[in-house]
Amino acid sequence: MRIYQEADYEAMSRRAANLISAEVIRRPDCVLGLATGSTPIGTYKQLTVWNQRGDFSFKEVRTVNLDEYKGLPPTHDQSYRYFMQTNFFDHIDIDVANTYVPDGLAADPDAECARYDELVRSLGYADLQLLGLGRNGHIGFNEPCGSYVKETHVVDLTQSTIDANARFFASADDVPRQALTMGIGCIMAARRVLLIASGADKADAVYNAFCGPITPACPASILQLHNDMVLVGDKAALSKLVAAGVAVCG
Template sequence: MRIYQEADYDAMSRRTAAIIAAEVIRKPDCVLGLATGSTPVGSYRQLVAWQQEGLLSFGTVTTVNLDEYRGLGPDHEQSYRHFMRVNLFDQVDIRPDRTYLPDGLAADPEAECRRYDALVESLGGTDLQLLGMGHNGHIGFNEPGTAFIRETHVVDLTRSTIEANARFFQKKEEVPRQAITMGVGTIMSARRVLVAVSGADKAEAVRRAFCGPITPEVPASILQLHRDVVLVGDVAALSGMREEGVFQ
């Protein structure tokens, strides 16, 4: 695992964006696995700026997102499809028909999970999978539990995840209670995993994920078994790893 410690959120975002941009330049037809939430917003903003400056193109890139809320359509302002359009897709030269997310309105969610796994497999998997990390160590919406679930699946969101996402909704009661998420098997099949973390409130989750035992109680801990993980974090988010002596 490679670790990049940056001074603050802005520096972390630039480093993360640079790694993604390098992949796009290296392999113009790459498959990017993308994430939502507050952490990657700064990185997407930087990628938009570089693309608009003519420094890179997403014209032949394909993207697959980690997850989508169940019950929200693509035009709902809190859907992850909407998030991606606002923060990246509508501002760069990517083709809309090359951007994929699970269908949150699928009548048969189990069939949608199987379809999504087949789609990722048909694309040859992801070349680079971007991940954030929840306060409880979740990646995508793979929540703490008793077993790692390999395939894309429907998940009941934990109270902590619902509370963390409530800031995006007018009322906490409006936060969906379920989501469709890539499983850890699909995430682990990526040729490279890029984890971005920021803030002191993530320090304990990061420490447990990369310095503790591999356990489904900390879903991100499975990344210890991946052959190519890049961790980019600011000083505050990586403080727990420094205390463990992983680096100075």
């Protein structure tokens, strides 16, 4: 595992964008696994700047998103399809037909999960999977539980996740209670995993994920077993790793 410590959120975002753009330049038709939430917004903004400047193209890239809220249409301003469009896809030269997000309105959510698993498998899984990290150690919407779930599945969101996402909705009551999420198997099948973390409120989660035991009680801890894992964080998020003596690159 490689760990990059950056001074702040902006530097973290640039480092992550550099790693993603290098993948696109090296393999123009690569498959990118993408994440939502506040943490990757800076990364998407930096990639947009470089793409619009002509440094590289997303025309042949295919993307698979980690998750989607159950019950939200793609036009809802808090759906993850809407997030990806407004924060990234609408501003770059990607073919939107090659961007995939689970269908939160599927009449049969279990069938949709199976369909999405097959889609990701048919693409050969992600060449690079971008991840954020929940305060409770979740990746995608794989919440702390008694066992890892390999396949894409419907998950009940924990109260801590609902509380963390409430800032994006009018109230906590408006946050969906379920989501469709890519399973641990699909995430771990990616050729490379890039996890980004920012802020002191993520320091415990980062420490538990990479210094603690491998356990589904901290879903991100499974990443310790990935053979090409990159962690990029700012000083605040990595503070407890550094205090524990974990070697980082500056």
